[in-house]
Amino acid sequence: MNFKKYFILALLYVVPAFTVLAQNPIIRDQFSADPTARVMNGKVYVFPSHDIPAPPNKNLRENWFCMPDYHVFSSEDLGEWTDHGVIVSQNKVAWVDSTSYSMWAPDCIERNGKYYFYFPANKNVAGPNGRKGFGIGVAVADKPEGPYVPEENAIEGVFGIDPNVLIDKDGQAYLYYSMGNIYVAKLKENMTELATKPVAIANLPEKGMKEGPFVFERNGKYYLTFPHVENDTERLEYAMGDSPEGPFTMTGVIMDESETGCWTNHHSLIEYNDQWYLFYHHNDYSPQFDKNRSVCIDSLFFNADGTIQKVIPTKRGVGVTPASGKIQLDRYSAISENGATIAFNDTTNTFAGWKTTLANKGAWISYNTVNFEKKNSGKVVVNAGALNGGKVELRIDAVDGPVLAEIDVPESKEMTVSKTKINKVEPGIHNIFVVAANDNPVEIDWISFE
Structure with a gap:
């Protein structure tokens, strides 16, 4: 698989309560x-x-x-x-x-x-x-x-x-x-x-x-x-x-x-x-x-001689995101080269934010540095839609990492919120990957864990 990656330069300031929704x-x-x-x-x-x-x-x-x-x-x-x-x-x-x-x-x-x-x-x-x-x-x-x-x-x-x-x-x-x-x-x-x-x-x-x-x-x-x-x-x-x-x-x-x-x-x-x-x-x-x-x-970041390392702008931004927050996948840290795109939710009101479209099997998007606590190990909540119904896999730490859940996205012209049970997650900081499991296009606004 060919990847186009936009990785965060480093793990940034971590707040004790992990309340950051930094994008x-x-x-x-x-x-x-x-x-x-x-x-x-x-x-x-x-x-x-x-x-x-x-x-x-x-x-x-x-x-x-x-x-x-x-x-x-x-x-x-x-x-x-x-x-x-x-x-x-x-x-x-x-x-x-x-x-x-x-x-x-x-x-x-x-x-x-x-x-x-x-x-x-x-x-x-x-x-x-x-x-x-x-x-x-x-x-x-x-x-x-x-x-x-x-x-x-x-x-x-x-x-x-x-x-x-x-x-x-x-x-x-x-x-x-x-x-x-x-x-x-x-x-x-x-x-x-x-x-x-x-x-x-x-x-x-x-x-x-x-x-x-x-x-x-x-x-x-x-x-x-x-x-x-x-x-x-x-x-x-x-x-x-x-x-x-x-x-x-x-x-x-x-x-x-x-x-x-x-x-x-x-x-x-x-x-x-x-x-x-x-x-x-x-x-x-x-x-x-x-x-x-x-x-x-x-x-x-600075080099040893005091010169500045060039900054590559990211959508993900800085900090740690709580698993319990609404994770905007469109503010990604990495994205597949083919089949994954970002667009506004509403072109007449851009402050409504963006959505991710996974158009074909294997297309994926990743959001890094998510803090999971024990209470986040129950279900994943997804606001998504698929005109013909769709399925995505939620994976952890790598695009081919362990599967936390297989999420069925209901057939709908509008995005709807659904919940799916997930496998156990070790508490701590993880990167999450959402991967299309079939060729039916899926649109995702946000995900969260409860």
């Missing part, structure tokens, strides 16, 4: 992009931008980004995310043009018990050069969830987008942003004013757009990471240096261009519970329009 995208009820992830107060907070379909009669650029506000999301296990609602809106910032829908990639950082949220937007007043253009503002809160109070004015001396802030080990804060080049400037202690004039960072690619910088330090090395259009769409690249201001040396690629044509890819990197993660975005819920994007996570 990509991680935000499943709205579009989200440009994720800046930060570890704050023992949790991971994600500060993304917010894509929306363009409202009618707003005189907006056709088929372009439409981004009115920012939410913040938090999680302790990287699987279950809490939406804390809107924290900054274009309608409630004094210096922002409230008709521009241009609140692009943000950042947030903590200092001395205060949380500073940095965001770009179009100004409502022209500057000295006669252009309104983009400014970068700051909103301040006492908690990462907010409420945030925007400063009255944008940061003076900054004309650009995609802010990122690094506080170095000596306490000096640096602001990075992009506008043609990638710039760096020191911030004052108050985190809302520049201490030095912005300087364009040298030794970066001159050809192709660069934007969305994200800088971090690891083992004494500084990593300047950014999206760059080397060919036709953005890929994530990085440079390394010995100082927050450089000089930097171009080093490698973190993630290649999207194979399905999402033109942008913005990102951030964090270490959480001894594992590094890459947060990025892709247009999973909007495959025909890449200006509506969604945040994803995958694991990231």
